[in-house]
Amino acid sequence: MIGSFKEMDKKRQKYDAERPAINLNNPIFQSIWFAVFGSILSGVLLALGFPGFGNSTLIFVALVPLMFAVQGASIKKASWLALLSGFVFFMMSLSWLHNLTGTVEGVGMKASALVGYALLALYCGLYFIPFAITVTLGVQRWAGENVWKNVRFMFAVTMVWVGAEYVRGFLLTGFPWNPLGVSQYANPTIIQIAEWGGVSIVSAYIVWMNAGAFITFRQYTHGSRMKKYRPHFELMIGIVPLALSIAHGMNVLFNRPEFYESxxxxxxxxxxxxxxxxxxxxxxxxxxxxxxxxxxxxxxxxxxxxxxxxxxxxxxxxxxxxxxxxxxxxxxxxxxxxxxxxxxxxxxxxxxxxxxxxxxxxxxxxxxxxxxxxxxxxxxxxxxxxxxxxxxxxxxxxxxxxxxxxxxxxxxxxxxxxxxxxxxxxxxxxxxxxxxxxxxxxxxxxxxxxxxxxxxxxxxxxxxxxxxxxxxxxxxxxxxxxxxxxxxxxxxxxxxxxxxxxxxxxxxxxPIGLEKTFYTRNGNVFSKVALIAGATVLFVLRSKGWKFRRKKDVPEVE
CATH class of the missing domain: 3.60.110.10 (Carbon-nitrogen hydrolase)
Known part of the structure; x- marks a missing residue:
């Protein structure tokens, strides 16, 4: 019996070694329609994670198709793909705005309601663009076989996403509806960490895990690890914040103080x-x-x-x-x-x-x-x-x-x-x-x-x-x-x-005298730090990307 297991293991290793890598030069993967499909798929998966659909687990990989769609694109193309993805997400998750047509009278008012619904979804989709640009430039500069460069990439895209969500929450009076973290509202152990960084910190580890999954899947198509179809170190790092938040949440929920006044x-x-x-x-x-x-x-x-x-x-x-x-x-x-x-x-x-x-x-x-x-x-x-x-x-x-x-x-x-x-x-x-x-x-x-x-x-x-x-x-x-x-x-x-x-x-x-939470005392400090870090990341990536292209005599990315 032991001998048969060893023989099976040898056959599996031989199969893994001989398994062909995904051919990225295949016209299918180079087609704009493949990128458009990935962009739309991310928008759909994101919407499915929110109330109305209720598949909150999908949110942890929902951004991966968009990241693949924009990884080799120009900045201009990545921006359009990101806008499309955001538009699809908000058109689906805000579909209830369509019901405004039933509360107003006249064709003109009903048309205005529908146009306003579409324009709001389009506006909110703009906040996907900084994330897509960071993915595009970050893949060129960091993503590869070096684990710590990959972690740097994961940090960059996370900070940019959180910073963009924060800006959406206050710019032009603000529309902070459906940040990624809200999708986990029914998972109490996961969201107790919000007492430290608000809903933004939940959004952060969702994006972080998406980035870890993207890097892992990318190893199957790039570099020397492409034939080893297994989770890589980056995915393990991606799971760490989620695991820590669950541990924190369980500790908080199992040690709640008794509140006697009612x-x-x-x-x-x-x-x-x-x-x-x-x-x-x-x-x-x-x-x-x-x-x-x-x-x-x-x-x-x-x-x-x-x-x-x-x-x-x-x-x-x-x-x-x-x-x-x-x-x-x-x-x-x-x-x-x-x-x-x-x-x-x-x-x-x-x-x-x-x-x-x-x-x-x-x-x-x-x-x-x-x-x-x-x-x-x-x-x-x-x-x-x-x-x-x-x-x-x-x-x-x-x-x-x-x-x-x-x-x-x-x-x-x-x-x-x-x-x-x-x-x-x-x-x-x-x-x-x-x-x-x-x-x-x-x-x-x-x-x-x-x-x-x-x-x-x-x-x-x-x-x-x-x-x-x-x-x-x-x-x-x-x-x-x-x-x-x-x-x-x-x-x-x-x-x-x-x-x-x-x-x-x-x-x-x-209770009177109970110490206020870190979030109550400091507000959106985590989001503000993410905004500063994200803006810095974009500036560094854009400026270094320009210098790199000049040295190599490579045409500028649009």
């Missing part, structure tokens, strides 16, 4: 379609539904706060007798009510509009108010209104709030509110935690995009805000997902999206 909340999910929210004839129906769900929730004992979603009432609460009477009746028993409403301020210069969250105590006494800080372009204000107003249904612009507001609750269980997409903007949660919020409330109206995967993607971002700051959050949404998220990203939800109802739950406010 707050009981009731979350009302009215499930009002967006077309009905805009119909004034439905105003009373909306109030009746809120009254029905709210009064039912208040029959339960021990509710410390009832929460309604963003713009829950159908008009301006401050100027509407019907809506204020509803609030007054809901708070008659003394249970505070937090609700979303449009608000108006009358000044000598005219009316100023806000998207607000208002806290009311017994008999409708206003206890506090938060005005949304991060407004949505073309949703709450119109950039260049003289030119763009006619392409949107927005007739007036809202004004942004001055900053985070600490809203009082019994004892010291104070909290801060986030409205709409503000829970995807990490600095807002950081600022609220620094200001003294012990837990967060996110109020949203995602009915604009239902039915779609948008609600689940939105929830995925909120989970990271909790882990980054070790602070719990109550999410109350018009159509879902309404839930409670603890400080470790675990989700408690009892209501399905697109259902009418309410749910109650208990959360544990962040």
């Amino acid at each position: 707050v009981n909340v009731a979350l009302v999910q009215p499930n009002i379609p967006q077309v009905e929210k805009w119909d004034t004839e439905m105003d009373q129906m909306i109030r009746d539904r809120l009254a029905e769900l709210g009064s039912t929730a208040l029959r339960l004992e021990g509710i410390d706060l009832m929460i309604w979603p963003e713009t829950a009432v159908p008009d301006f609460l401050r100027t509407s007798r019907a809506s204020y009477d509803l609030v007054k009746s809901m708070t008659a028993t003394g249970t505070p009510l937090l609700l979303g409403s449009m608000d108006v301020e009358f000044t000598e210069a005219g009316r100023i509009y806000y998207n607000s969250s208002m806290l009311f105590g017994k008999d409708g006494e206003e206890l506090g108010k938060y005005d949304k800080q991060h407004l949505v372009p073309f949703g709450e204000y119109v950039p260049f209104p003289g030119l763009m107003r006619k392409f949107t249904p927005i007739e007036v612009d809202f004004r942004h709030g001055a900053g985070s507001t600490i809203l009082p609750l019994r004892g010291n269980a104070s909290f801060s509110a986030l409205i709409c997409f503000e829970d995807i903007v990490a600095p807002l949660s950081v600022n609220a935690t620094r200001a003294g919020a012990r837990w967060l409330v996110s109020q949203s109206n995602d009915a604009w995009f239902d039915p779609s995967a948008q609600s689940e993607q939105h929830l995925a971002h909120a989970i990271f805000r909790c882990i980054e700051n070790r602070i719990p959050m109550a999410r109350c949404c018009n159509t879902g997902v309404s839930c409670i998220i603890d400080a470790y990203g675990n989700v408690q939800r009892n209501l399905e999206p697109l259902t009418k109802g309410f749910t109650t739950g208990q959360l544990h406010p962040r």
